[in-house]
Amino acid sequence: xxxxxxxxxxxxxxxxxxxxxxxxxxxxxxxxxxxxxxxxxxxxxxxxxxxxxxxxxxxxxxxxxxxxxxxxxxxxxxxxxxxxxxxxxxxxxxxxxxxxxxxxxxxxxxxxxxxxxxxxxxxxxxxxxxxxx
Amino acid sequence: xxxxxxxxxxxxxxxxxxxxxxxxxxxxxxxxxxxxxxxxxxxxxxxxxxxxxxxxxxxxxxxxxxxxxxxxxxxxxxxxxxxxxxxxxxxxxxxxxxxxxxxxxxxxxxxxxxxxxxxxxxxxxxxxxxxxxxxxxxxxxxxxxxxxxxxxxxxxxxxxxxxxxxxxxxxxxxxxxxxxxxxxxxxxxxxxxxxxxxxxxxxxxxxxxxxxxxxxxxxxxxxxxxxxxxxxxxxxxxxxxxxxxxxxxxxxxxxxxxxxxxxxxxxxxxxxxxxxxxxxxxxxxxxxxxxxxxxxxxxxxxxxxxxxxxxxxxxxxxxxxxxxxxxxxxxxxxxxxxxxxxxxxxxxxxxxxxxxxxxxxxxxxxxxxxxxxxxxxxxxxxxxxxxxxxxxxxxxxxxxxxxxxxxxxxxxxxxxxxxxxxxxxxxxxxxxxxxxxxxxxxxxxxxxxxxxxxxxxxxxxxxxxxxxxxxxxxxxxxxxxxxxxxxxxxxxxxxxxxxxxxxxxxxxxxxxxxxxxxxxxxxxxxxxxxxxxxxxxxxxxxxxxxxxxxxxxxxxxxxxxxxxxxxxxxxxxxxxxxxxxxxxxxxxxxxxxxxxxxxxxxxxxxxxxxxxxxxxxxxxxxxxxxxxxxxxxxxxxxxxxxxxxxxxxxxxxxxxxxxxxxxxxxxxxxxxxxxxxxxxxxxxxxxxxxxxxxxxxxxxxxxxxxxxxxxxxxxxxxxxxxxxxxxxxxx
Numbered sequence: 075x076x077x078x079x080x081x082x083x084x085x086x087x088x089x090x091x092x093x094x095x096x097x098x099x100x101x102x103x104x105x106x107x108x109x110x111x112x113x114x115x116x117x118x119x120x121x122x123x124x125x126x127x128x129x130x131x132x133x134x135x136x137x138x139x140x141x142x143x144x145x146x147x148x149x150x151x152x153x154x155x156x157x158x159x160x161x162x163x164x165x166x167x168x169x170x171x172x173x174x175x176x177x178x179x180x181x182x183x184x185x186x187x188x189x190x191x192x193x194x195x196x197x198x199x200x201x202x203x204x205x206x207x
Numbered sequence: 208x209x210x211x212x213x214x215x216x217x218x219x220x221x222x223x224x225x226x227x228x229x230x231x232x233x234x235x236x237x238x239x240x241x242x243x244x245x246x247x248x249x250x251x252x253x254x255x256x257x258x259x260x261x262x263x264x265x266x267x268x269x270x271x272x273x274x275x276x277x278x279x280x281x282x283x284x285x286x287x288x289x290x291x292x293x294x295x296x297x298x299x300x301x302x303x304x305x306x307x308x309x310x311x312x313x314x315x316x317x318x319x320x321x322x323x324x325x326x327x328x329x330x331x332x333x334x335x336x337x338x339x340x341x342x343x344x345x346x347x348x349x350x351x352x353x354x355x356x357x358x359x360x361x362x363x364x365x366x367x368x369x370x371x372x373x374x375x376x377x378x379x380x381x382x383x384x385x386x387x388x389x390x391x392x393x394x395x396x397x398x399x400x401x402x403x404x405x406x407x408x409x410x411x412x413x414x415x416x417x418x419x420x421x422x423x424x425x426x427x428x429x430x431x432x433x434x435x436x437x438x439x440x441x442x443x444x445x446x447x448x449x450x451x452x453x454x455x456x457x458x459x460x461x462x463x464x465x466x467x468x469x470x471x472x473x474x475x476x477x478x479x480x481x482x483x484x485x486x487x488x489x490x491x492x493x494x495x496x497x498x499x500x501x502x503x504x505x506x507x508x509x510x511x512x513x514x515x516x517x518x519x520x521x522x523x524x525x526x527x528x529x530x531x532x533x534x535x536x537x538x539x540x541x542x543x544x545x546x547x548x549x550x551x552x553x554x555x556x557x558x559x560x561x562x563x564x565x566x567x568x569x570x571x572x573x574x575x576x577x578x579x580x581x582x583x584x585x586x587x588x589x590x591x592x593x594x595x596x597x598x599x600x601x602x603x604x605x606x607x608x609x610x611x612x613x614x615x616x617x618x619x620x621x622x623x624x625x626x627x628x629x630x631x632x633x634x635x636x637x638x639x640x641x642x643x644x645x646x647x648x649x650x651x652x653x654x655x656x657x658x659x660x661x662x663x664x665x666x667x668x669x670x671x672x673x674x675x676x677x678x679x680x681x682x683x684x685x686x687x688x689x690x691x692x693x694x695x696x697x698x699x700x701x702x703x704x705x706x707x708x709x710x711x712x713x714x715x716x717x718x719x720x721x722x723x724x725x726x727x728x729x730x731x732x733x734x735x736x737x738x739x740x741x742x743x744x745x746x747x748x749x750x751x752x753x754x755x756x757x758x759x760x761x762x763x764x765x766x767x768x769x770x771x772x773x774x775x776x777x778x779x780x781x782x783x784x785x786x787x788x789x790x791x792x793x794x795x796x797x798x799x800x801x802x803x804x805x806x807x808x809x810x811x812x813x814x815x816x817x818x819x820x821x822x823x824x825x826x827x828x829x830x831x832x833x834x835x836x837x838x839x840x841x842x843x844x845x846x847x848x849x850x851x852x853x854x855x856x857x858x859x860x861x862x863x864x865x866x867x868x869x870x871x872x873x874x875x876x877x878x879x880x881x882x883x884x885x886x887x888x889x890x891x892x893x894x895x896x897x898x899x900x901x902x903x904x905x906x907x908x909x910x911x912x913x914x915x916x917x918x919x920x921x922x923x924x925x926x927x928x929x930x931x932x933x934x935x936x937x938x
Contacts, residue, residue, distance in 0.1 A: 092727035099734050130719070159722035181725035181759055184733050 079123030080191060081105040083113045083139065084157065085131040093126075096184055102191075110139030117143060122151035124194050126178070129158045140170050149173060151202075153194045157182070228419065232412055239405040246398050254364070257385055258353070261366045264307040264383040269368070271299050272313070272381065279379065280372050286315040286379055293379075294320040297331065303383060310358065313370075314380035317342060324358060324384075337380060341367045345380050355387065362387040446545065450529075452538040455479055455496045467543065469515025495524070496539060503528035503536045512543065520547045556672070560584075570683065576670070577622060578679040581605050585681075593686060595656070613663075613684075615654045621646050621667040622682040644669050649687070662688045711769050718766045721758060728755040764894040771823065771901040779820045782930040785856065786811040788819075789847050792828030796836065800845075805836050807845040815849050816930040817856055819906055827902045830895040831860045831923055838864035838921065854929050855908070861922040867914035875912055876900040896923075903927070 082093050082104060090106040097104040105121060107113040109131060129136040136156060143149050155176045178190065276289015286293040293299075293313050300323040303311035312322035317337040326332040337345070344352035345367050352367040363384035370379035441448055447464035451457055457475045465471055468483060480489040480496075499506040506526040513519050526541040564585045567574050573590035577583055582605040586598045594612035601608055607617040624632055625646060632639045638649040645668040655661040667682040732752045739745050789809045793800075800807060817824070835845045839862045846861045867875065876896045903910040903925045910925040 086723055086726075088727045089723065089730075092730040096730045096734055099737075159719035180722040181727075181729040181755070184730055 079103065079105075079121070079195075080126065081107060081113065081116055081121055081123060082126045083107045083110065083131075083136070084126075084128040085109060086128070089128075100188065110134035110136075110142065113139055114142055114146065114148070117148040117152075118146075123153075123198065124191060125152055125154045127154055127156050129156055137170060140173050144170070144173060151198075153198060155190065155194070224419075224423070228416060232416070235408060235412070239401070239408065243398070243401055243405065246401060250398060257364050257387070260307065261309075261353070261364055261383060261385050264303060264309060264311070264385065265366045265368060265381065267306060268299065268303045268311055268381055268383055271302055275299070278373060279370050281315060281378050286313070286320060286370075295333070296321055297323065307383070307385070309383060309385040310363065311384075312380075312382040314382065316379060317346065320379075337367075337382075341365065341380075341382075345369045346377060349377060356384070358384055444542075447543040448541065449475075449543075450538060450540045451496065453500060453536055455493055455500075458538060464543075467512070467514050495526070499526050499528060499539055500536055503530065509546075520545050521550045522546060552673075567681070572683040572685050574681065574683045575601075575609055576679060576681045577605075577609070579677050581607070581623065581679075583609055584679065590684065593684070613652055613655055615657055620682060621648050621650075621665045622680045625667060625669045625680055660688075661686055662691045707772070711772065714765055714769045718762045718769075721762045725755055725759055725762075728752075729759075761894075764898065767826065768894060768898055768901060771826075771898060771905060775820055775823075775905050780818045781821055782816050783819055783821060783824060784813065785815040785817050785849055785858070786813045788817075788821075788824050789828055792825060792832055795825075795829060796832045799833065799836055803836050803839065804841045805839045805843050805845060807832065807835075807847065809847050811847060811849040811858075812851075815851055815856055817927045818930050819927060823902045823905065827899055827925075830899050834895050834899075834923070835860050835862040835864070835921075838862055840864055851929060855926045856929050857924055857926050859922050859924045861920065863920040865921075866917045866919040867912060867921050868917060869914070872912045872914065876910065899923070899925070 080097065080102065082090060084090050084093075084106070085108055087108070090108065094104055094106060105116055107116055111134065113125065113127070127136045127139065131139075134142070140154060143152075143154075153175045154173055155178055156174050157178050157180055159180045175194065176190065178187065272288050275291030276287070278287075278289050280287055284294075294315065299313065300311035300321055303309070304323045310322070310324045312319050312324055314320065314337055319333055319335050319337070322331055322333060324332045326335070339356065340354060341352040341356065344350050346369075349369060351369065352365070354365060356363055356365045358365070364387050365382065365384040368381045369377040370381055372378045441461040442463075444461060445463055447461065447467040449457060449460040449464050457478050460468075460472055460475055465475070468475065470483075475483075480492040483489070484492065495506065495508070504527065506524070508524050509521070510524060511519055511521050523544045523546055524541060525544060526539050528536045528539050531537045563576070567576055567585045568587045570587055571589060573593040574585075574587045575583055575590055576585035582603060583601050584603075586596070586601050586609075591597055596612055607619060607623070609622075610616065610618045610620050613620070621636075624635070625644065629639075629641050632641070632646070632648075636648045636650065640647040645666060647664075647666045650663045650665060651660070652663060653660045664685045664687045665682060667680055669680045670678045672678040728751070732748060732755065736745060736748045736752070739748060786809060789811050793807050793809060796807075832845065832847075839845060843863050847858070848861070849856050849858045876899070900910050906927050908926040908928070910923065913922045913924060914920065
């Protein structure tokens, strides 16, 4: 199995830390970002992989961050999964649904998360393999 | 027509007066002339007699003198007759006086020498001289003189004869005088008086005639003017006017009547109705005329007549008799008033009112109409129903009778305040509005039907006739008591809704806030558990895991409930085969069914298709199955059936589990209801059936529970619309 490259964007430190600890336990590398700005920074530094994006964040929320990613041509090579505490999509995502591949409702079951990561990581590898040809 | 009669009368009067005046004048003149004549004759006779007497007297005087001598001469200044000296000798004059009365004198020349005429001192007036016409006649013309003369202021009839001498020379005068006052004086006086009277009379009469003539001329002119004025007046009156004599013959008419009959006045005069109209009509006119003439006074009746232009008109005949000065009826005057237009207007008004009443009758609001005297003229069905008072009991009544059903007393309603100022109205009504002439008011009445409290909304507006004069008013009354109550309920519901929205927001917020701290728990508990070898500690962590999962479930359910409270939009509804929906739900629940050793039979007919929101239908079945599984005994069997009844499908989920207390049949659908209060089953948050109820209600269905009793199983049933059902969801 390919080592999935994952970035968690969440303003909640306890969540970042606990998810990081979980990923360490399964020996998967994970990058965390406390805000949209940090997320953009990682992308500019060359991160490509699965982005777990919290919707509700102060200053720049998840939707705004996605808009900025698209505007900065940083989307390609990434899969975005929204982490939401609200169980219904809201109207702030108007116009950017196509950039959101999946939703994960908080609190998420670690096994379900792993299953999801492995699925999208395989997908990403397949796309990369296609692009590489 | 009195004027015309007057004119005729004055004409006659004038002529009579002229005649009378002339006659009396002639009579008086004749009488006076005759009297004067007679008097003159008598006077002449008397004068002749006197003259005869005078002549006789003179003759006698001559004879007496002749006896003394016939040779007259003057010798020595003395007159001698023969030898008889005359001067101072009074024998002869006295003799004459003795025989005839009167006076006698002998003049020598023009000097009285023998006389019985006495002077002022009572002495014989000897020595005085003859003067005047007698002197002239005798001495100048040599003629005898006869005439009247005043002697010493007394009128005398006198006779003077000249005395001539032998040569014919006038040497004296023989005179006799008869005193007129004796016999002729009264006659003379009478004649004088008569003449004077006659003169005066003639003068006065002439003056009177002149004045009268003038006055009559003036009167005649005035009459003429009045006559012309009256004729013009008559002709100006557009209504036909006629006058007839006592024999029903036309005496005259005005121009309008000429137009009505179609013949000129000249042709009309003297004709009878029978010469103008057909017998039947003429008979009727004659009948009416005669009845009026028999009972003089005024006669008014309506009729319809055909004008000369062949139009048929509705008219009123106004007829009255007129009489002459002695009071006897001379004829009649008639005016024909054309009331066709008025009748038409009346008819129009009547129709308009009828139309108004017809409209009012069927107005949904309680409505009544009053005339200008505030008497009820219309009382519609709605107000009959509202007040229980029927039309026949109130129409025609005034004195605020219409207020009784509302206030139990005679008092003004809104309709009686139409002419009040707005400020005054505000004092009487808390909520009143005026728009143009119309009043709107909301009234709370606690005396309706003797003590009921009602809230009315009333509107009143005045009615006007075509000329814009007030003609009454109309008032509509609407019972808004239930509307008011509904409004109060609505206000309450609105505040409840507001509260519910607030709660919803709070729930969403709470859900979100709970999910975030749960996330680390979910991430970390499995890691902790793996690192613990001690089974007791592991068990503790397991409990923590279960609790966290329970909290998550609660949050899920609560948020689900909030989401379900939103109204379904039509486009969310889809046609779903019921059997496959059940199948999917069973598949999702297969794990828990297996764990609990419960079997489920899907007995739904494949043909049934329902209209539902897919997610909600899935949630509904998931909850019902999970609920049934939980209360089923080991090896229990759950049966799901469906029955289609026209547009609705009744679905039943039956278990053979613990059953329900009849008291709980309803309350199991309440949020957080648990049959056993003390039991806090962490797996069953108690929201499952309330979610079911919410979903069913969202689909306009009904959900209920049936159970024969504790230990005898439970059946939850709900209805849902069949695919063809045409029910709106987004109202």
